[in-house]
Amino acid sequence: MDVLVIGAGMVGAACAYYCAEAGLRVGVVERGAVASGTTSAGEGNILVSDKEPGPELALALLSVRLWAELGERFGGRIELQAKGGVVVARSGAAGDALAELCGLQRAAGVDAQDVGPSELAELEPNLTRDVVGGAYYPQDMQVQPMLAAAELVRRSGATVHAGTEVLGFRKSSAGALVGVSTTAGDLDAPWVINAAGTWGGEVAAMAGAPVPVLPRRGFVLVTEPLPVVVRHKVYTADYVANVASDDAGLETSVVVEGTRAGTVLIGASRERVGFDRTMSLPVVRRLAAQAVDLFPFLADVNLLRTYLGFRPYCPDHLPVIGPDPRVPGLIHACGHEGAGIGLSAVTGRLIAQTIIGATPSLDLTPFRPDRFAAVA
Numbered sequence: 558m559d560v561l562v563i564g565a566g567m568v569g570a571a572c573a574y575y576c577a578e579a580g581l582r583v584g585v586v587e588r589g590a591v592a593s594g595t596t597s598a599g600e601g602n603i604l605v606s607d608k609e610p611g612p613e614l615a616l617a618l619l620s621v622r623l624w625a626e627l628g629e630r631f632g633g634r635i636e637l638q639a640k641g642g643v644v645v646a647r648s649g650a651a652g653d654a655l656a657e658l659c660g661l662q663r664a665a666g667v668d669a670q671d672v673g674p675s676e677l678a679e680l681e682p683n684l685t686r687d688v689v690g691g692a693y694y695p696q697d698m699q700v701q702p703m704l705a706a707a708e709l710v711r712r713s714g715a716t717v718h719a720g721t722e723v724l725g726f727r728k729s730s731a732g733a734l735v736g737v738s739t740t741a742g743d744l745d746a747p748w749v750i751n752a753a754g755t756w757g758g759e760v761a762a763m764a765g766a767p768v769p770v771l772p773r774r775g776f777v778l779v780t781e782p783l784p785v786v787v788r789h790k791v792y793t794a795d796y797v798a799n800v801a802s803d804d805a806g807l808e809t810s811v812v813v814e815g816t817r818a819g820t821v822l823i824g825a826s827r828e829r830v831g832f833d834r835t836m837s838l839p840v841v842r843r844l845a846a847q848a849v850d851l852f853p854f855l856a857d858v859n860l861l862r863t864y865l866g867f868r869p870y871c872p873d874h875l876p877v878i879g880p881d882p883r884v885p886g887l888i889h890a891c892g893h894e895g896a897g898i899g900l901s902a903v904t905g906r907l908i909a910q911t912i913i914g915a916t917p918s919l920d921l922t923p924f925r926p927d928r929f930a931a932v933a
Contacts, residue, residue, distance in 0.1 A: 559747065559912075561583075561586060561736065561737060561746035561748070562576075562585045563751055563753050563760055564585075564594075564752035564760075565589075565592065565593075565706065565710060566897070567592070567706045567897055567901040568752045568893065568897050569585060569750070569752030570585075570707075571905030571906075572752050572890050572904065572908050573585050574713045574905055575905035575906045575909035576908065576909045577713040578713075578909065579910075583713055584716045584717075584746065585715045585716070586718045586723055587717065588722040589719070591706055592702065594755070595754045595755050595869065596706050598777065599866065599897070599898050600702075600777060600822050601636075602697075602899055603621060603697065604790070605618060605694060605696050606642040606662075606692070606694035606790075607792075607796060609658065609662075612875060612924065613875055613896070614662070617896070620901070620903035620904075621899075624698060624902050625639070627709075627902060635700050635708050636704055637698060637699075637705075638700070639698050640697065640698065640789050641695045641696075641789045642693070642694040642790040642791075643681055643691060643692070643693055645691045645791065645793050645851065646793075647687065649689055652691075652794075655691065656671055656690075658692075659692050668696050670693040672690065672693050674689065677691050680789060681787065681788060683852055683854050684852060685853055697790055698899075721740055722740045723739050725763060726749065726887075731885075732885065734746075734747065734884060734885065734886030735886070748886055748888060749764075751889045751890065751891055754891055754893075755867040756770075757770040757889065757892055758770035760891075764887050765883065765884055766887055768929055769929050770871060771829060771870045772868070773867065773868040773870040773894065774827070774830050775824060775868060776826045776840050776841060776863055776865045777822055777825075778822070778824070778863045780820055780821040780822075780855070780861060781820070781858060783815070783858065784819070785815060786852075786854065787815040788815070790813075790814040793851065806828060807826065808826070808828070809826045809840065810825060811823070811844065811847035811848050811850070823845065823855075825895070827868070828840075836863070868894045869893060869894060869897065871894065872929070875892070875924055876891065876893040877891050877892040877925075879907075881926040883926075888912065889926045890904050890905075907919060907921060
């Protein structure tokens with residue numbers, strides 16, 4: 558193998574796909590099954606609407622173009638929907654802040670359209686009328702993450718070592734990586750990609766190049782199948798602030814969207830509680846109440862289930878992408894927090910370009926792995 562990818566979630570799958578597209582022989586090591594970790598607990602968001610101008614938005618703008626290409630290439634196999642996003646302001650202050658953000662986003666290349674209450678009612682007929690305005694983002698998309706990850710891995714032709722855990726990194730006498738040791742034996746490769754998601758910090762520490770990736774727990778509620786009652790991804794303006802928050806305590810801001818199967822997904826909560834998988838009824842109740850406040854018809858809809866997952870959080874809210882100067886041969890693709898699905902395509906492309914010696918499509922300096930040396 559030329560490249561060994563640790564992790565078969567969406568980011569790892571995209572790395573495998575684009576590395577194979579670049580002509581590299583790829584292996585994937587996954588201690589569970591493909592898409593069995595954080596990817597299985599995601600909503601499939603591919604967003605530009607929730608990002609302020611800066612390095613992450615630049616990633617997102619390129620990634621939505623790559624996802625559009627993947628959608629054309631894969632057809633309906635990944636359930637990619639160019640549904641667009643609607644952000645709702647419930648107060649004058651929220652409306653002013655959202656309008657200011659939209660202006661900054663437009664200057665950065667985002668298609669961000671200011672809309673008033675009557676236009677919101679046209680976009681989302683079932684939305685509460687207690688709104689002052691909002692914004693519409695046609696570039697926002699949604700994908701079925703488990704289907705997409707599986708398709709990317711399949712098309713990469715990678716040798717997949719499922720149910721296999723990495724136990725350590727093997728290095729040459731000069732300190733460069735030559736492969737990894739696993740529960741299934743040694744695997745050789747001159748490049749090893751850390752795409753372990755929420756567990757990326759543990760993998761990096763094992764390699765001797767720590768990065769501070771921490772788990773941030775979130776819950777998602779799933780309703781019974783319904784007709785098309787929510788047309789876009791809809792969330793309130795405070796969602797952007799919650800995404801950017803450094804607070805370790807519980808934060809919730811309502812996000813509602815439909816799926817192709819007819820179910821409605823409701824989020825989003827964030828809290829740093831380690832890898833605690835305890836179900837929290839108070840969080841579920843709060844999310845349900847906020848969703849009903851935004852879409853009153855949901856009060857009469859049954860919930861089928863709720864699930865939780867862990868976003869891989871970095872202190873500066875930017876992912877870790879690129880080669881690690883501390884360990885030659887190690888390259889990171891982790892720490893995307895809640896944007897891993899959306900940013901996976903561009904991450905895979907950038908990683909592949911780096912490995913083959915091509916000029917990356919974006920400057921990787923803001924995402925360099927060693928920027929956290931003191932924190933780690």
